[in-house]
Amino acid sequence: MLLTRPARPHPALRFLRRPKAALLASAVTVCLVAAGAPAEPLGVGDRIFPELGNPGYDVAAYDLAFTYPGSNDKPLKAVTTIDARLTSSLNRINLDFAHGTVESVDVDGRKAAFTSAGEDLVVTPDHALPLGSVTRITVRHTSDPRPADDQDGGWVQTTDGLAMANQADAAHLVFPCNDHPSDKAMFTFHVTAPDGYTAVANGLPTGAVRTGGSTTWSYRSQHPMATELAQVSIGRSAVVRRTGPHGLPMRDVVPAADKKELEPWLAKTPDQIAWMESKIGPYPFETYGVLMAQASTGFELETQTLSLFEKDIFTEPAYPKWYIESVMVHELSHQWFGDSVSPRTWSDVWLNEGHATWYEALYAEEKGDHPLQDRMKAAYGASDRWRAAGGPPARPKPPAPGQKIGIFRSNIYDGAALVLFALRQEIGKDAFERLEKVWVQENRDTSVGTADFVRLASAIGGRDLTGFFQDWLYGEKTPPMPGHPDWKQVPPPAAASPAKKS
Known part of the structure; x- marks a missing residue:
């Protein structure tokens, strides 16, 4: 995810970024609960979101059916079917919902x-x-697009329908699930909407059936997906199709009235995919495209195979072209880092955002003449302040009450990209580039953690890098930058004097 801006762009184009996921701080033992014992919420022990996820089962597949009523002021009817394998004996099943x-x-x-x-x-x-049995759970429920008083995310209301933004902990505001990135599963979607609307979801289309005054669109993923990456778009949309590298089928979803205006931006994606493939290898999924929503969110989001963008980022004249393209590459990079290779715990989110920020900055250097080293030097100067405010990159502070996406702070964006820059300085460019390729190839379609990255980096770097990563990922202070002993922390600018009241 990328926090792109406040309501209006800052003159200096400074932008915040948005964060992602984490996993088990401790092992959870599940046993049979006495039949008369009161029900209680469970969790997988994630340090950031301790009550998310549920022990005792592993989801293999979700089948989600939504019926949109044609307006956002009433709930959707929905049926969620979950196929799961039991990893413990259970007489109760907890779902996040x-x-x-x-x-x-x-x-x-x-x-x-x-x-x-x-x-x-x-x-x-x-x-x-x-234990070991396979079970099917079918829940008939409503899915409410109206904002909850104390919860963020889930359905996003657009001017002509709905989209989803479930990161990090909001998929369970939309459908019952095991809402944690450590439990990835296959997804099938069936979305029914009145005539005049178009529905698109993750994966490839499997059919569209018109009945009376409505149509049901069906989609299926060909790779496992974390719940936070699910996407359903319902709107008065145009679906623009093209072919990407190696015959990759692509589809973009845009407001139908804006199709012509937005086409020049949509046409850039195949070359961006080719650029990413030149850095880290083949695109990992069955399709890709961008969803340009008429909504005000303040962020862009890497929902799997169909990244969510605010339409206005492409039409706001204050944003230069190089910046918009680098934001597109940020979300595209996540298809490898965060989607295909997902975090095992939410403390591992630096692996998502640090890498996406890295390739965003590298693209801006190669295509926009904005040197990556200059950006990393600036990040180094601010790094101690970021660590104090949000925690070190691999141990982010939990979000403040009512600010669940608050883990998406500078420490896991440019702060984490700074760790990657230091690693490249430490092991050399060739070893670093090999590490990046091997990481996404060996861990495709899995959930992995920081310790896995440290082990692989040590193997490819040819020496034990545990101490290096301990300092850079968990230290309260930023270590010296290899090869740049002159880089220093920069004190924050002096606070302006408060304005006098008249």
């Missing part, structure tokens, strides 16, 4: 009791589920 009404739950085709506990939907089937 909030901001919707559950009508019924079936487990393996038989009615099950259910209740809520915190932000969990707790399901009690009429039979115990043994």
